[in-house]
Amino acid sequence: MxxxxxxxxxxxxxxxxxxxASDFRICAFNLHHFGESKSKKSNVMHTLTRIIARCDVCLLQEVRDSKERAVLVLLDRLNRYDTKHVYDVVASERLGRSDSYQEQYVFVYRTDTVTLTGHYQYPDDQKGDVDAFSREPFVVRFKAPKTDIKEFVLIPQHTSPANTTKELDELYDVLQHVRRMWKTDNVMLLGDFNADCGYLAKKNRKNVRLITEKNLFWLIADKTDTTVRSTTSCTYDRIVVHGERFARATVPFSAKPFNFQMEYRLTEDQALEVSDHFPVEVLLKGAxxxxxxxxxxxxxxxxxxxxxxxxx
The missing domain is CATH 4.10.860 (DNA Excision Repair, Uvrb; Chain A)
Incomplete structure (x- = not known):
């Protein structure tokens, strides 16, 4: 007894x-020059597919798919690899100050766990401050009825290393604009913020409202290495949520990088073929x-x- x-x-x-805990996972992944060339490497695409198939919603950055073929190849692989779910994508226009170097933000999502209810390409002249971003945020809104939060907005950003402090500060204005436009407080900002090492000096942090605002919660802790190279240790990639309601809707301590090199037993060179960044992720609590x-x-x-x- x-x-x-x-x-x-x-x-x-x-x-x-x-x-x-929940199986509902939001991810952000800098794919490092993802385009047609990388999409033809079977081993790289297999690893990418396994990584992205872990996520209900995954933001992809540094998508340089000028012929618009690589993302379709990835989407096809995902739907063949994970037959339990159906995947779709929504992508921004090609963004960048130079015609020779442009990127897209791409969101890959499971249509059976979330519903895309809106998307919005943020213009760069909201305050008359011309060209504040190298790559203006492409904002999306999802319904996720099986989560505690139910509905949320994602603001992606891949900052320019040469202008990180200003772009991170400007993101605060994007946040306020989106909150007013869609009348919601459930907002997450995520992506490769370049928010560490030589790109964001400690003395400049006090000038970044995205950092100083008390109602914003940075879920990826400082000194968390989000880079693949063993010679670097920087917390470039971040996840930030607005408001206590959204913060409480995340699973405590679930925000972290996903070390696919260790998980899939790759050498450093093999991992670097995939990306020089680890994806970052967070789990949302279930309903x-x-x-x-x-x-x-x-x-x-x-x-x-x-x-x-x-x-x-």
């Missing part, structure tokens, strides 16, 4: 600990998490009392 109670107690404690936790906590207390009675 005592051993049975111990097993019950252990089981309920385990259930209580894992509640709040009904609070109610489930309350029930489990009650069961935990009950089983604990039973255990105490049996050991008296």
């Amino acid at each position: 005592r051993s049975s109670s111990l097993l019950l107690l252990s089981f309920l404690m385990g259930m209580f600990e894992i509640q709040g 009904g998490t609070k109610e489930t936790q309350t029930k489990l906590f009650s069961l935990f207390i009950l089983s604990h009392l039973v255990f105490q009675m049996l050991t008296w």
